[in-house]
Each structure stands twice: as structure tokens, then as C-alpha cells.
Amino acid sequence: MLPFLRSDLAQLAAYKPHPGGVGAEAPATVDRLDTNESPYDLPAELKQKLAWHYQHSLESNRYPDGSHAALKEAIATYANESAHTDWVQPEHISIGNGSDELIRALLIATCLGGEGSILVANPTFSMYAITANTLGIPVVAVGRDEATFAIDCTAAQAAIADTDAQPIRVVFVVHPNSPTANALTEAEIDWLRQIPDHILVVIDEAYFEFSQTSLLPELPQHPNWVILRTFSKAFRLASHRVGYGLAHPGVAAALEKVRLPYNLPAMTQTAARLTLQHRAELLPIIDTIRQEREKLGDRLRSFPALQVWPSDANFFFMRLDPTVLSADLDPDKALDHLFNRLKQEGTLIRKTSGGLRITVGTPEENQRTGDRAQALLRKLGSAAQKG
Ligand SMILES: *Cc1c(COP(=O)(O)O)cnc(C)c1O
DSSP states (O other), X not given: OOTTSOXXXXXXXXXXXXXXXXXXXXXXXXXXXXXXXXXXXXXXXXHHHXXXXXXXXXXXXXXXXXXXXXXXXXXXHHHHXXXXXXOXXXXXXXXESSHHHHHHHHHHHHTTTTTOEEEEESSSOTHHHHHHHHTTOOEEEEOBOTTTOOBOHHHHHHHHHOSSSXXXXXXXXXXXXXXXXXXXOHHHHHHHHTSOTTSEEEXXXXXXXXXXXXXXXXXXXXXXXXXXXXXSSTTSOGGGOOEEEEXXXXXXXXXXXXXXXXXXXXXXXXXXXXXXXXXXXXXXXXXXXXXHHHHHHHHHHTSTTEEEOOOSSSXXXXXXXXXXXXXXSOHHHHHHHHHHHHHHXXXXXXXXXXXXXXXXXXXXXXXXXXXXXXXXXXXXXXXXXXX
């Protein structure tokens, strides 16, 4: 341990985008179904437009617009259109270098310096706890219903009421959740609605475009809510790193205070504005992805050894059904085996929370992955396809 480092840093690990690695043994063509991006790159005409901006209007020697003024205007228009609202203005918006950066800004603005802890319901997006840990912020974790993955609101309520511990300042939920793909239920939303004003509620809508369900219309009634969205998924800009938060002006102003002055590179701002300008051409492919989701879901569900949960997003969560595996197979080892063999054959998925998360890819990727999984599951001792 280096003598000048914070003592708690030794326990932390750097984030690994592909846990287990893409691996030298992986074939040249890899179906990357592990990080929930859109399988579709930007159309060539849009890339040409971006290149044109780089050549003719970008001043490489100048700092980018640190106020994000034009991009905020465009996001406000899109946010209103997306949730059928009319009140979103630039003052309700803060933009981050990916919504990951906004998660960190939220933690800095709320809990840093021993002022409080955060609450998460596992399994959920790992960045909340990872980022809190790097800032020395305690994480309180409650569970979810094993069958539906609904949040254990009773346990969450008890954690909030616990006055012995560091008070909970922020509750993080994902709508729909990752890795389990379920949108918040009306009962969960009711629970969020009654969380007192001194606790910030972060509703991460990274997959909003796939679920088409948003809590944005209710934001005016809740000065303690923040909605996070991203350009990394439906808008096909994961490489450019841009996410945004929607909140009451006071909360947005706090986020603006703690972010770095030039956090969004000029090309990133240009790319985000361009995709918003062209959203009428870019977003219809969401319908295709949703149709592919249904097809992939049907295929995965046809394998008796897999338990596949419904999805409101662009990915599925599944576990091996131990009752269907041969008795001599250890379910954890079988899961590892399936994950590793898929990787060797060219499909990268995510192993997490005692299960597997798979992104909906292109029709070809989904077909190949279905075929590979079918052959592997058959070898794992499961019977042939149902029906
Ligand atoms: C992918 C994802 C994000 C997006 O993160 P960026 O930093 O904007 O790329 C945020 N939240 C959740 C739950 C995600 O799955």
C-alpha cells in the first residue's frame, strides 16, 4: 500500500467494464451483449455531419462551452416531448460526462464528509455503491422480492427510520432496474412518493426510451426527486459520454456547483445536439429493438434450464433453474460454464447477481446467441427445447 493513499482505498477495486475480460481466447467477431448499448452505430450521414463539424466549426484550441447552454435547450425540448410535459427548462437540467459523473456529483452534493449514507436495493446498478465507496460514503443495501425483484420497501422504510446509523440522505432506484429489467410498480412508486423531503430520491431512467415510462410528469410535486437519463443507450452515443439530470432548479444548481467546469468535450456536446436534432430518424429503431426483445425472450424462455424474467428494457435477466439441471451439477459452476463457453464461442454477456444479463442485439447477434445457448444448455444436462 502506498503510504500517501487513504487507508480505505486498499479495499476498493477499479471498475472492470468486462468482468472476466474479453479474453485472448475470444474469437475475432464478438457479439457484445454485455453492456446494454444500442447494437446500432450512428448512421453514416450523421457521422459525416459530425466529421464536418470537427473540420469546419470546432476550435480545437478553445475550451468547450462550460455552460452547456445550447445542449440544455435541446434536452429541455426533448424531455418535454418525451414525457408530454411543457415545464422543463434549462434551469431544471445538469449535464454530466455520462450519468456516472452525475451520480458522483449527487453524492458529493449530499453525503460527502460524513453527512449521510445512501440506500440501494440489490441487485441494482453497481455504480451507486462503487462511487459511494470511493468517497467514503456508507451504503445501506436492502433486498428485493425473489420472484418479481420488487424492492423490499418494508426493509427500506426500516433503514430510513433507523436513527442509530448515519442518516440516509439519498435513495437510488432504477426505472427499469438493471440487471433485472423490471420497471417500478405502482406500489414502489407510492413508496417513493411518501419519502420525506429531507431525503433525495434519484430515479435513474437510463432505459426510459425502451420502457416508455417516466416519472418526469410528477417531478414538479417532488422537490426532492432527480431523474437521470443518458445518451449512452437509446441515442447510440456511449462513446461520447453524456448523461443528464432533471430536477428542481435548486437541485440542478447544486449539481452545477460541484461539477468540473469543462466536463463535456466540445465534440460530445455537438454529438448530443446532433442526435437530438435527428431524433425522428434515430428513435424509431427502438421499436425494432423492442420487437427483437420479444423474439429473444421467447427463444430464451423455450430453454427449460433457464428462468427468464420479463423485460421493460433492452436486456434480460435470467438464472439457471436448479430443478431442471442434472443433480450432479453445481448451479454456480454451471452458470460459470455457460458464461465462459458463450464467451469462447463469441457471445459476451454479463454474469451478475447469481444470474446472467444479456443485451438485446441485432437480429443476427440474437440468433447466433440463441443457437449457442441452446447447444450449451443441452450439454449441461437439460432436456431439449420445450414443446
Ligand atoms: C448504462 C446505465 C447508465 C448510463 O451511464 P452513462 O455514464 O451515462 O453511460 C446509467 N444508469 C444505469 C442504470 C445504466 O444501466
